[in-house]
Amino acid sequence: MMNCQIDLTCPVEIFRMAMPTEGIPAATLTLFNLSGRVISSVEVLLRLLDKNGGETERLAFRGRALNGRPHSTFLLTVPCASSSELNSLDVSVEKVWYADNETWRRDPANSVEYTPNALPVSPALTNLKYAAGDTAVGYPSLQNGLWVCVCGRPNPEGVNYCARCGRQMELIFSRFTPEAVETQISMKERQLDLSSRNMREDTIRLQRIREEEYRRKKARRGNRLRIAAAMAFALVLTAGILFFFEPWLRLSAGRRAMETGDADGAKKVFQALGTFGGADALIPECDWMIAQERAENAVTAEELATASALLRAVKDRPEAVDKANEKDLIRARLLLGNNRWEEALEALALLPEDYEGRAELEQSCLTAKAWSLQNAGQYEEAREVWLVLSDMPGAREQAALCVYEPAKALMEAKDWDGAIEKFSTIPDYQDSREKTLECHYHRAEELVEAGDTEGASREYLLAGSWGDAQKQYNALTYTQAQALYEAGDLKAAQPLYASIPDYEDANEKDLTCRYQLAKDAASILEYTTVLELLRDIPDEYRDTKSIRSEAAYQKAKTAVKQEDWETAAEMLGGLDREALKRRYRDIETLYLEACKKAGKDPYPTETEDTDVVVSAGPSGDTTSMVVPGDIIPDKASDSAVPGEAETAPAAEPTPAPPFLVTEDDQP
Numbered sequence: 001m002m003n004c005q006i007d008l009t010c011p012v013e014i015f016r017m018a019m020p021t022e023g024i025p026a027a028t029l030t031l032f033n034l035s036g037r038v039i040s041s042v043e044v045l046l047r048l049l050d051k052n053g054g055e056t057e058r059l060a061f062r063g064r065a066l067n068g069r070p071h072s073t074f075l076l077t078v079p080c081a082s083s084s085e086l087n088s089l090d091v092s093v094e095k096v097w098y099a100d101n102e103t104w105r106r107d108p109a110n111s112v113e114y115t116p117n118a119l120p121v122s123p124a125l126t127n128l129k130y131a132a133g134d135t136a137v138g139y140p141s142l143q144n145g146l147w148v149c150v151c152g153r154p155n156p157e158g159v160n161y162c163a164r165c166g167r168q169m170e171l172i173f174s175r176f177t178p179e180a181v182e183t184q185i186s187m188k189e190r191q192l193d194l195s196s197r198n199m200r201e202d203t204i205r206l207q208r209i210r211e212e213e214y215r216r217k218k219a220r221r222g223n224r225l226r227i228a229a230a231m232a233f234a235l236v237l238t239a240g241i242l243f244f245f246e247p248w249l250r251l252s253a254g255r256r257a258m259e260t261g262d263a264d265g266a267k268k269v270f271q272a273l274g275t276f277g278g279a280d281a282l283i284p285e286c287d288w289m290i291a292q293e294r295a296e297n298a299v300t301a302e303e304l305a306t307a308s309a310l311l312r313a314v315k316d317r318p319e320a321v322d323k324a325n326e327k328d329l330i331r332a333r334l335l336l337g338n339n340r341w342e343e344a345l346e347a348l349a350l351l352p353e354d355y356e357g358r359a360e361l362e363q364s365c366l367t368a369k370a371w372s373l374q375n376a377g378q379y380e381e382a383r384e385v386w387l388v389l390s391d392m393p394g395a396r397e398q399a400a401l402c403v404y405e406p407a408k409a410l411m412e413a414k415d416w417d418g419a420i421e422k423f424s425t426i427p428d429y430q431d432s433r434e435k436t437l438e439c440h441y442h443r444a445e446e447l448v449e450a451g452d453t454e455g456a457s458r459e460y461l462l463a464g465s466w467g468d469a470q471k472q473y474n475a476l477t478y479t480q481a482q483a484l485y486e487a488g489d490l491k492a493a494q495p496l497y498a499s500i501p502d503y504e505d506a507n508e509k510d511l512t513c514r515y516q517l518a519k520d521a522a523s524i525l526e527y528t529t530v531l532e533l534l535r536d537i538p539d540e541y542r543d544t545k546s547i548r549s550e551a552a553y554q555k556a557k558t559a560v561k562q563e564d565w566e567t568a569a570e571m572l573g574g575l576d577r578e579a580l581k582r583r584y585r586d587i588e589t590l591y592l593e594a595c596k597k598a599g600k601d602p603y604p605t606e607t608e609d610t611d612v613v614v615s616a617g618p619s620g621d622t623t624s625m626v627v628p629g630d631i632i633p634d635k636a637s638d639s640a641v642p643g644e645a646e647t648a649p650a651a652e653p654t655p656a657p658p659f660l661v662t663e664d665d666q667p
Helices: 124-130 171-177 178-237 237-258 261-274 276-296 301-313 317-339 339-346 358-373 379-388 395-412 417-424 432-450 452-464 471-487 490-498 504-522 529-532 543-559 565-573 585-600
Strands: 005-007 012-018 026-033 039-050 055-063 075-078 088-098 103-105 110-116 141-143 146-148 154-156 610-615 623-629
Touching: 012 088, 026 039, 026 088, 039 075, 055 075, 075 358, 075 452, 110 146, 124 178, 141 490, 154 623, 178 276, 178 358, 276 301, 301 317, 301 339, 317 339, 317 358, 339 358, 358 379, 358 395, 379 395, 395 417, 395 432, 417 432, 432 452, 432 471, 452 471, 471 490, 471 504, 490 504, 504 529, 504 543, 529 543, 543 565, 543 585
Parallel strands: none
Antiparallel strands: 005 110, 012 026, 026 075, 039 055, 039 088, 088 103, 141 146, 146 154, 610 623
């Protein structure tokens, strides 16, 4: 199986990806918030690949106002054009902003390699899903520095709970290994066989108890008559003697009562005698006899409860506890048959956890409780019970239904935010995803009526492909961009135009804004910003070539002053120095000096088809790199701030479709 790379520190996991289409020129990403905090913004790096795995385009995008709830999924739509060469997407999360203004940045050093544990469709996968639920994809495994959960999520070594499904590591490796799953399947089959056998045995046992009770009652009546006659005769003959030997006679009478089965009478005698003749030591034996008698005669649930309490009160007799457990199990079955599942659960709570038959009966009681609560409309309480029964087939679906129905009610009441919050917790259940998109759409309509166009635009974007959401989003975004453009705020208007490529004249307005912003930046000597803004604008557009050459030349001179010879050589080597000699008389001298100090050949005999990419270093210094072919890296640095970009294009770049370049809002 192919090994994969993952950054376990990343708080966002990519659940699934939807390719861009001609109708929707954007890639839709479903993200999962692994953290316990709300995520407000995510920046991703998107690579578009052909069928051979080659990269056709790369772009960075930051989604804002995402409202990613903890341990829930949320959507991120990345505008990009569809093409016939596009075969697949490769996405990586570069940076995450929390709602409390804290951030997470990707560090390549944190990436670790692991082997996925996904099983193919097979009986083994079916058995695993029965044991671990529908989210299971493969058996858990321990790997170098990490462990892979049954749901397929890698987790760092030392972390006890899975970041995706929340299961405990110890529970996962004890219950969901191949041997443990096989044991659970075998145990389930044995329990089904034992259930039918226990029903037959209970019927036979109850019949035998009734017959034995009838015989005992008959024998006790005869014994009591004989004992009464004998005692009366003895009292008459020895009235005087009894006055002196009464305690001994009462002790003897109590013992005889025990022998004849009158445990209640014997206990009263022994209690009256106190410690005389060891009478107090005989009381526990009487309790045992009384408890046995009640247990044998118990038929109703109340009688069985009384017998169980008496048996458990008997000291120093392990068989009393065993018999009490047996009676409580019978009582729980009777109560469950009468739909008194709460009392049945109380009876089962008295049994040991590993007592035979308890687990199956407890599951039946909880199932009855869940259905009762659900039918009564108490969905939240019912869901909690279904989650306890999550290992039972169908339980997770019912738990999801307990969220789905209230969410639909909120939707009917036009509580769009409440409905979105609930639907988002069950994205793969029935049409929850479509309902979520519909709620975003209707929420956008309300915001339009309230005059909040910015909020409405965001909601239309979240509505994805529902209805004409994309069309409404484009129209609202274009309207906002036009207002900013007409007000002269080109910096704010440009990213809005760039987010709706090919809509009316958005592409042309995007070029106009970037060109004018580049000119303004050049006037205040911000050459890094100039190169970033002019990155994919053709040289033929107005005087773009002249502005770009000036910025690259000035950045190269700065690199020379800082003795960054390699950067200066690469930047000057990417310019048409012959054409610029008259304008910059020292350009060739600077180039030769930089090449000499950098140890490079200024006039190599063999050249490759390369593009020179000029970018800003971590401290604002200029760096450059040569990339074979037509692929131009466009990843922005994590330390970028408004007004200062970190990547500049080659002197004469190949024209490419416009795309969004994100920058940080935090310094």
